[in-house]
Amino acid sequence: MESSNLNDSALVSAFMQGQATAMDQLVNRHQQRIYSYIMIRVKDTDLANDIFQDTFIKVVKTLRKGKYNDQGKFLPWVLRIAHNLIIDHFRRNKRMPMASSTDDFNVVDILEDGEMNREDVLIKDQIESDLRNLIEELPEEQKSVLMMRHYGDMSFKEIAEITGVSINTALGRMRYALINLRKLIEKHQVNLIP
Numbered sequence: 001m002e003s004s005n006l007n008d009s010a011l012v013s014a015f016m017q018g019q020a021t022a023m024d025q026l027v028n029r030h031q032q033r034i035y036s037y038i039m040i041r042v043k044d045t046d047l048a049n050d051i052f053q054d055t056f057i058k059v060v061k062t063l064r065k066g067k068y069n070d071q072g073k074f075l076p077w078v079l080r081i082a083h084n085l086i087i088d089h090f091r092r093n094k095r096m097p098m099a100s101s102t103d104d105f106n107v108v109d110i111l112e113d114g115e116m117n118r119e120d121v122l123i124k125d126q127i128e129s130d131l132r133n134l135i136e137e138l139p140e141e142q143k144s145v146l147m148m149r150h151y152g153d154m155s156f157k158e159i160a161e162i163t164g165v166s167i168n169t170a171l172g173r174m175r176y177a178l179i180n181l182r183k184l185i186e187k188h189q190v191n192l193i194p
Helices: 008-016 020-042 045-064 074-093 118-136 140-151 156-163 167-187
Strands: none
Touching: 008 020, 008 045, 008 074, 020 045, 020 074, 020 140, 045 074, 074 156, 118 140, 118 167, 140 156, 140 167, 156 167
């Protein structure tokens, strides 16, 4: 059977039995999701690349020691490793990331990407900037769930596994994030409708 047809568990087993190409397949299969998760949190391309690389170094070392036992939950396990490395980085540097306005970090696409004139582009950029600023005001736990759900395209089950909380807690944090975001929109009188 070709390795591309194997599920994650089978690829992990193959790698642990000495088939190095199985890790290449796992990386190719999940790199976009893992990198996006890291980038959303650190908002810096070089740092995201470093943490992505460190994540897989740790994955390989753990697998080679035979210490992997997450019952077929490879992606959530790797995302948790990445999450812990991100936290370690910010603890070492004693700072939390700030949202930045870059081309590769779009918080939300509010307008259609059809024919847009210069004024439409300016309005869209202002709306995105306003929304980013409001999201930064949310409590960290709520902001984290909102970012993972809407901008990391993760399920609540994945969010719960990564953050180490129940699905109900993750859902509750999302609910409060949206409630608080609405309050912030009213408080700052921000118009998000173009």
